[in-house]
């Protein structure tokens with residue numbers, strides 16, 4: 001459905017997601033957050049997607065974040081988000097609204113509870129220390145809750161790493177509603193499958209911070225082939241977590257049923273003990289390269305035209321601001337804080 005950007009008070013937001021502008025996206029970002037949006041869009045629902053630049057400054061210098069904003073918009077569109085059907089906005093274009101709501105929400109969660117959020121606990125165990133980590137890290141889930149609740153979004157496609165933040169959002173919405181009346185719908189995480197795309201090799205999930213194990217949407221065809229050839233798989237007959245993740249990538253990016261059947265046949269042979277991982281990698285290379293070729297061509301066209309991207313964000317900001325202010329008015333009324 002084409003979205004009517006001029007109609008005000010049009011605000012039943014079914015699905016929303018955000019991506020931080022922190023450099024090139026990986027196929028895991030696509031599969032975790034964008035693919036479900038495209039699917040929903042094809043069902044006639046108008047999605048909302050935004051560029052989470054305020055979240056990006058948690059661990060990045062604000063000046064370095066600017067350069068990636070237009071790139072994320074171009075990525076969204078080249079991946080299939082249709083600017084005529086979706087609202088695409090920049091989080092900081094409604095910075096006042098969203099941080100005001102975050103302030104109201106933050107009253108409903110304790111410091112101890114925030115310190116127990118698994119993502120933060122994990123970071124503090126691995127690479128951050130309470131003495132040096134800035135407070136935005138603590139507030140990250142509250143700001144994320146504000147993004148979701150200010151839009152009254154019902155479904156939020158995210159990868160597994162963000163599920164804990166959706167739980168915080170649900171908790172805040174419930175607590176707020178209980179005290180001040182039913183303002184917020186309780187949002188749900190939306191995933192294609194339980195989605196944790198693993199690094200191609202080494203430990204952990206596929207992530208920008210481990211580039212050797214990640215396929216970036218901007219990788220050259222040669223780089224993709226090299227990375228997949230070097231990927232760790234599994235011994236004949238064994239299905240481990242990593243191979244499952246590779247299979248998921250192949251299946252989700254495959255362009256037709258014939259390719260998906262080919263994957264099934266290879267995995268069947270693998271399960272019965274045949275040495276077919278080389279063949280599987282060849283097929284995976286072909287599938288990923290086809291997906292990226294198509295994406296990169298579209299993206300190159302879009303980035304040629306920054307004024308087009310600017311106009312999309314301008315249109316999006318207008319709708320996002322209207323929606324945000326309506327919610328904020330309701331919240332302030334409920335709080336008797338006007």
Ligand code: TYM
Pocket residue numbers: 016017018019020021028029030031032033052055143144147148156157158159160161162195196197198205206207
């Ligand atoms: P960001 O940019 O870090 O990640 C964007 C999306 O990619 C998903 N993702 C993955 N999914 C599967 N497997 C992986 N290995 C993998 N790595 C990343 C993330 O889960 C995410 O969905 N906090 C958000 C940005 C945000 C947001 C929001 C999202 C801010 N406010 C409100 C939804 C609603 C984030 O992690 O961005």
